[in-house]
Amino acid sequence: MQPENFYYDNKIVRNFGIATVIWGIIGMTVGLIIAIQLYHPGANMGNQYTTYGRIRPLHTNAVIFAFVGNAIFMGVYYSLQRLLKARMFSDVLSRIHFWGWQLIILSAVITLPLGLTTSHEYAELEWPIDIAITVIWVVFGWNMFGTIFKRRERHLYVAIWFYIATFITIAVLHVVNSFELPVSAFKSYMVYAGVQDALVQWWYGHNAVAFFLTTPYLGMMYYFLPKMANRPVYSYKLSILHFWALIFIYIWAGPHHLLYTTLPGWAQSLGVAFSIMLIAPSWGGMINGLLTLRGAWDKVRDDVILKFMVVALTAYGMATFEGPMLSLKQVNSIAHFSDWIIAHVHVGALGWNGFLTFAMLYWLIPRIYKTELFSKKLASFHFWIGTLGILFYAIPMYWAGFTQSLMLKEFTAEGMLKYPNFLESTLQILPMHMMRSAGGAMYLLGVIVMAYNLTRTALQGKLVANEAAQAMPLAPVHTIARESAWHRRLERKPIQMLIAALLVILVGTFVELMPTLTISSNIPTIAAVKPYTPLELQGRDLYIREGCVNCHSQTVRPFRSETERYGEYSKAGEFVYDHPFLWGSKRTGPDLAREGQKYGNAWHYNHLMDPRLMSPGSIMPEYSWLLTQTLDTSLTVAKINAMRTLGVPYAPGYEKVANAELDKQAKAIAANLGADHIKVKSDKEVIAIIAYLQRLGTDIKANKTANK
Amino acid sequence: MFKQFTENINANQAYLLFSLGIFFVFFIVVAIMLIRIRKSHVDHMSDLPLHDSDTETPQSLQL
Numbered sequence: 011m012q013p014e015n016f017y018y019d020n021k022i023v024r025n026f027g028i029a030t031v032i033w034g035i036i037g038m039t040v041g042l043i044i045a046i047q048l049y050h051p052g053a054n055m056g057n058q059y060t061t062y063g064r065i066r067p068l069h070t071n072a073v074i075f076a077f078v079g080n081a082i083f084m085g086v087y088y089s090l091q092r093l094l095k096a097r098m099f100s101d102v103l104s105r106i107h108f109w110g111w112q113l114i115i116l117s118a119v120i121t122l123p124l125g126l127t128t129s130h131e132y133a134e135l136e137w138p139i140d141i142a143i144t145v146i147w148v149v150f151g152w153n154m155f156g157t158i159f160k161r162r163e164r165h166l167y168v169a170i171w172f173y174i175a176t177f178i179t180i181a182v183l184h185v186v187n188s189f190e191l192p193v194s195a196f197k198s199y200m201v202y203a204g205v206q207d208a209l210v211q212w213w214y215g216h217n218a219v220a221f222f223l224t225t226p227y228l229g230m231m232y233y234f235l236p237k238m239a240n241r242p243v244y245s246y247k248l249s250i251l252h253f254w255a256l257i258f259i260y261i262w263a264g265p266h267h268l269l270y271t272t273l274p275g276w277a278q279s280l281g282v283a284f285s286i287m288l289i290a291p292s293w294g295g296m297i298n299g300l301l302t303l304r305g306a307w308d309k310v311r312d313d314v315i316l317k318f319m320v321v322a323l324t325a326y327g328m329a330t331f332e333g334p335m336l337s338l339k340q341v342n343s344i345a346h347f348s349d350w351i352i353a354h355v356h357v358g359a360l361g362w363n364g365f366l367t368f369a370m371l372y373w374l375i376p377r378i379y380k381t382e383l384f385s386k387k388l389a390s391f392h393f394w395i396g397t398l399g400i401l402f403y404a405i406p407m408y409w410a411g412f413t414q415s416l417m418l419k420e421f422t423a424e425g426m427l428k429y430p431n432f433l434e435s436t437l438q439i440l441p442m443h444m445m446r447s448a449g450g451a452m453y454l455l456g457v458i459v460m461a462y463n464l465t466r467t468a469l470q471g472k473l474v475a476n477e478a479a480q481a482m483p484l485a486p487v488h489t490i491a492r493e494s495a496w497h498r499r500l501e502r503k504p505i506q507m508l509i510a511a512l513l514v515i516l517v518g519t520f521v522e523l524m525p526t527l528t529i530s531s532n533i534p535t536i537a538a539v540k541p542y543t544p545l546e547l548q549g550r551d552l553y554i555r556e557g558c559v560n561c562h563s564q565t566v567r568p569f570r571s572e573t574e575r576y577g578e579y580s581k582a583g584e585f586v587y588d589h590p591f592l593w594g595s596k597r598t599g600p601d602l603a604r605e606g607q608k609y610g611n612a613w614h615y616n617h618l619m620d621p622r623l624m625s626p627g628s629i630m631p632e633y634s635w636l637l638t639q640t641l642d643t644s645l646t647v648a649k650i651n652a653m654r655t656l657g658v659p660y661a662p663g664y665e666k667v668a669n670a671e672l673d674k675q676a677k678a679i680a681a682n683l684g685a686d687h688i689k690v691k692s693d694k695e696v697i698a699i700i701a702y703l704q705r706l707g708t709d710i711k712a713n714k715t716a717n718k
Numbered sequence: 719m720f721k722q723f724t725e726n727i728n729a730n731q732a733y734l735l736f737s738l739g740i741f742f743v744f745f746i747v748v749a750i751m752l753i754r755i756r757k758s759h760v761d762h763m764s765d766l767p768l769h770d771s772d773t774e775t776p777q778s779l780q781l
Contacts, residue, residue: 093766165759167766233767242764247752254748262737276733287741497751498759517740521733 014162014483017476018091020378022104024473026084027371029112031461033080034367036119037072038454040065045447048598049440051621051631058635059123063557067134068122073359074132076115078223081367083107083150085230086173088374090157093167093233095481099156103149110146114139125555126196129590130211132218133187137198140188147184151177158504162481165501168249172229174504175257175511179221182515187214191656193648197551199656204585205272205533208593209265209526213519216264223358225257227366228295231323234370235302238315244301248294250497255291257511259284261518266337269346270567271593272582274532277522278339284518285337292330299323314389318369321397325361329354344419347563347597349439350411353404360400360453368392368460375464381471388463396456402449410442419571427574432600437627536583539709541658542702544646544672549702551649552641552695553592556633563594564603564706577604578710587658599630604707611679612686614700636696641676643669643693675701 046053047062054061091098098104117139121127127134135143154177158166166174187210190198202210236243243249265273265281300323303310310316332354336345345351376383383389417435420428429435500507526532542550553559566572568579580603585591609617616623619637621630650665673692679700680692690696 089767163766165763165766167763169767236764236767240768242761242768246760246764247755250752250755251748255745258741258744280734280737284737497755501763514744518737521737521740525733 011482011485013480015478015480016097017478019087019098019101019104019475020473020477021475022098022101022108023084023088023374024378024475025108026080026087027375027464029080029108030077030084030367030371031457031464033072033076033115034364034457035454035461037069037077038450038457040069040072042447042450042454044069045443045450047631048629049443049447051629054631056632056634058125058556058633061556061631063560063631064123064125064127064555066557066560067127067131068119070132071118071122071134072115074218074222075118078359078363078367079111079115081363081370082176082222082226082230083111084374085234085370086154086226088378089169089230089233090154090173092479093163093170094157094161095163095479096157096161099153099160103153103156107146107149107153110142110149114142114146117142121196125557127554127557128190128198128200129554129557129559129592130187130200131215131595133184133211133214136196137188137190137192138195140184140190143184144181144188147177147181151181155504155508162484164484165498166504166507167233168243168246168253169229169233170504171253171507171511172225172232174508175253175515176221176226176229178508178512179217179225179257179261179515182512182519183214183217183221186210191652193652194645197645199649199652200590201656202527202589202591203656204588204591205582206527207589207591208268208271208585209273209277209523211591212267213261213264213523216267217261217515219358220256220260223363224260227363228252228256230370231295231299231319231366234373235299235319238313238319238369238373239303239306239309241302241306244298244304248298252291252295252298254514256288256295258514258518259288259291261515262522263288263337265522266342267595268593269337269339269342270569271565272580272585274526277526280522282337282339286334289331289334292333293327296323296327296330299326314386314393315369315372317393318365318372321393321400322362322365322369325357325365325400329358329362332357343567343569344415345411347595348411348415349407349442350415351596353407353411356407357400357404360396360403364453364457365396368396368457371460371464375467376471378474378477379468379471380474381467384463384466384470388459392456392460392463395452395459399449399451399453399456402452403446404449406442406445406449410439410446413442414439418575419569421571427571430575432575433625433628436598436629440629533582533586535586536581536709539584539586541587541653541660542705543675544650544668545675545698545701546705547649547653547702548641548643548646548672549698549700550592552636552699553702554590556636558602559592559594561594561596561598561630562600562602563597564601565593566601566603572601576601577707581710584707584710587653589653589656589658602703602706604711606704606706606708607711610686611682611700611704612688614703615683615688615690615696618696618699633696636699637690637694639695640693641695641698643672646672 043053044062044066058064087098118135121136121139122134126136128136154173189201191201192198200207232243232249262284263281265277266285269278303316310320335341336354372383372389414435417429417438422428500510565580566576566578573579613624618633620632621628646668647665650660650668654660676692676697679697680690683690
């Protein structure tokens, strides 16, 4: 047999690399802006499109799907071709993938500041973009499997299994978490409601971390680390165990995001048990990576790329040890909703994802440009400023999380809350938030220096767009001896590998999701809980548009410190009409589950106009535009109809009178405000959002009164 | 500290036992797979990333 000559496509790798750096800088800059807004609300520039609630999702989407996403494709397109000894299946598909992905990101940059959001964390993009994501993801998979089918290496290296598992699991997660009923071109309601919606969302959210931020990066670690250290992976058998154990266990752990909520107790316990088991495969992978450097530690001293890798692996180890600890109920009761979680995810994002990406870029770019890195000194500077940045980011956030949580839980000797005003705890941690933004700025500076360094590197070299290579074609399968070992056979059968990975992730998915989604007795209904009035529904959609859920939770956990502060703990039956659920995951401000009727309408009006009028020192942004913008009631009919389709019991024909009802309720609120000398027209947005806030949690209060 | 977990099981033991069973079977299958893999194959696989490099490419083929 004659060896075949072919060319690797380096141009697509370069393009994804450029996109990684540009979106990385943009995503981190947005992160810095919102970090500053948390102690200086005026940093939103008085503009609704740059206010925290709307651009916090822009930050998370940009760093996850734009920065990390493009880095994944860069790493996969580089390593896949070389591990399979084949050019990518189709240059056209590669280009569609690249430009399609960039357009999706661009659409996020436009729609999220406009307030077009589903409010599902890390899945905020509205339904048309969800469809585009699905199409482009299929293009990616098609291109990947096309390449696998025309490969010149019979067995698939462990990195490729991680890529396959990433592809299939993200597809399942994205589709299941995107069941939305469109109301208009850019507005939809989640099909699931309340506790079911929460379960689906956190099954998605947790596993998006697993299969977008972890498995593709582990695959890239298994390829790039041996290349960088010039020695094979420490234990290939351990990598097999790592792969199967990780994808099997990860999928079960989602409910640890919902501890002490109204999710059925057994599902919470199952999530905790699997979260703790998750230490084993995670650390197995980390140890496998670190031990790959055995005998090469002297290189780490000189080689900045290996330094980045060592910190990345260490951060991965810290985050994956901390994760299971955080899932213990006792720890979770303190950490959840606090800045501790922000510290935890940033150790993972800045350390593991960020540093591994930088190592890949510093390794890759000089190679595909056939040159040396422009400046090792600048790269070294990047390493140190980045590492310091992570420390300055994480340590103050841990401190802030502990401080605030303990303050909120503290009682006086008389049994009263020591800090009854939530704001006291907020003001206490402002210095920590200032230090955090300094840490973030240091990290961002490092990335900008890297961008300069890589640009100069590219300018001094010349891109080898098509890199020549040579390999023997694969012999026909019938000529190879029958392989007795199962796994060896599996390694040369990509479709079987795909199906095996799919089955492994579906087992946990079914056991966890199905009972809560299908057995109605798991969600006890409450007779007093009624559907939202049209005005409240519109107000709720404004609440979603403004991203209030990013700072305010809507679920009271059954702790005395919370029932004293907020009121009766939340029940599953209270959320049955909540498409989508709005429990939130962070309390930058107080919980709002029982906000209804706590204050008068005038208080809310003044508070939305300028929070500092009512709560001096508050860090909440001013929502002055709600006072002047007119409520759009053109979709009321469509919204009522959509909700009825989803099972909300609006009477037949109610949609016809909905806007009249809406007017009536709005006029009553405007008249009530008028009595407090606030002149406002009843058609302004602020009226709707006040109606919604005044409704929150009152169904149960009404129930209590009725029972007396 | 495990009281919370045992108290929450109630009538839903079936889910938990099924999960434990699946977990157990899964790891036994993976262990058997690992034991059956030959050393020579492991060496071949772990060398894959190291022998794909551009340095092997003959200069005459460079574009």
